[in-house]
Amino acid sequence: MQSSFRGQQWKMLLVTMFCYLFFYTGRHNFGWAAKGMATSLNVSYSYIGWISFSMLLGYAIGQFINGNLADRLSARVMVTTGAYLSVLTNIAVSYSDSITTIMILWALNGYFQSMAWAPGGKLISNWWNEAELGKAFGFYTMAAGLSSVLTYLLSIVLLQQGMEWRMLFRLPVLFLLVAATIFLIVARDKPSDAGFIDPVKKDGTSEKISWLTRYRVVLSYPHFLLTSFAFGFESMARYGLIFWVPVHYLGKNWKDNPGNLWVTFLLPVGMAAGALSFGMLSDSLFKKNRIHSIRFGMLMSAVMALLVYVLPANNLLLGGFLMLSVGFFVYGPQSCFWPLSPEMLGWDYTGTGIGFMNMFGYVFAALGEPLFGFIIDWVGNTNIIFVFISGICLLSVVMISLAKRSWNAAGGVVSQPETLPS
Secondary structure (H helix, E strand, O other), X not given: OHHHHHHHHHXXXXXXXXXXXXXXXXXXXXXXXXXXXXXXXXXXXXXXXXXXXHHHHHHHHHHHHHHHHHOOOOHHHHHHHHHHHHHHHHHHHHOOXXXXXXXXXXXXXXXXXXXXXXXXXHHHHHHOOHHHHHHHHHHHHHHHHHHHHHHHHHHHHHHHOOOOHHHHHOOOHHHHHHHHHHHHHHOOOOHHHHOOOOOXXXXXXXXXXXXXXXXXXXXXXXXXXXXXXXXHHHHXXXXXXXXXXXXXXXXXXXXXXXXXXHHHHHHHHHHHHHHHHXXXXXXXXXXXXXXXXXXXXXXXXXXXXXXXXXXXOOOHHHHHHHHHHHHHHHHOOHHHHOOHHHHHHOHHHHHHHHHHHHHHHHHHHHHHHHHXXXXXXXXXXXXXXXXXXXXXXXXXXXXXXXXXXXXXXXXXXXXXXXXXXX
């Protein structure tokens, strides 16, 4: 029984990872389309930043709503619905010539994309106990990092084939369509849906908790709010890199120096490696102290971003190493943020907590996008973004240093049993 359940645990984690592996093809494609879109539609980078802002704000609003819904509805259905709607929205953007229409559609796409992460996290927390939750979320976050790798790879290949920006919204999302369908067929929300006994949780009162009470409980933990602020600055730095690094390198006459594009490819590779590494390090080296892990990662990312600005940009080997490193340290801590939701709030509030924290992340990231665009237009040099990112990472360090691991009303951190009852 236990051996069979172990196989199902991994099956559910892997199919959730597989689905999320293709989600960024529906939103991280925008950075690669930005330069062509700005030229084609004759708009400034500041305006492009506001379009990115609209998507991130839509995502943030969606996290606030869908994180709560994930504690009440089927994660399997929510993830699949969001994927299908995101695919349709991307294709609609590709046929639009109105910058206003694109902004509205991209904002809607942000909401649809938000229907995946918190529900997926809730599904994983239903299948994995606290002893291995850091590892499970490390793998899950790694899938998100690899999704950036995949999106960057597809975008670079399409651009090198001479395709226009519109194709970046049409072709990559077809992979998401297939992955979401597989997830719908294979995934199960909780062990009892697959014929197993659900683990008994100390706070197992989920069915009786109203949606308003969930938000009230989350807001009552000041250290969780500080953690959410830290996550907000981490997300602002991360999206500053994801969105503006392609713009930075595409502006360097990339057709004469195609190696520059492959330097950018190492950014999401580093992110994926960091996600998996930090998830495991937080469980082992840092003894499940997620806060120490986060502080270390964000401090290192501040240093690496500053080095990108200071050191020569014409050395591809050095540039590649720095892109790999800044990606590793800026994204790695994300896998340490997610377990803090059940650890600080309790299992019944996992989806709400993840959604609330992710809302903070995307509100901050949204606010950062037009700021990045304005600074680039003002200074006239995209390299300035790395100084800005370094400062943002340091603000994340300050916020997480003020937070302490919270204790729930029952008097301790809630945990699942090591094994299922037979």
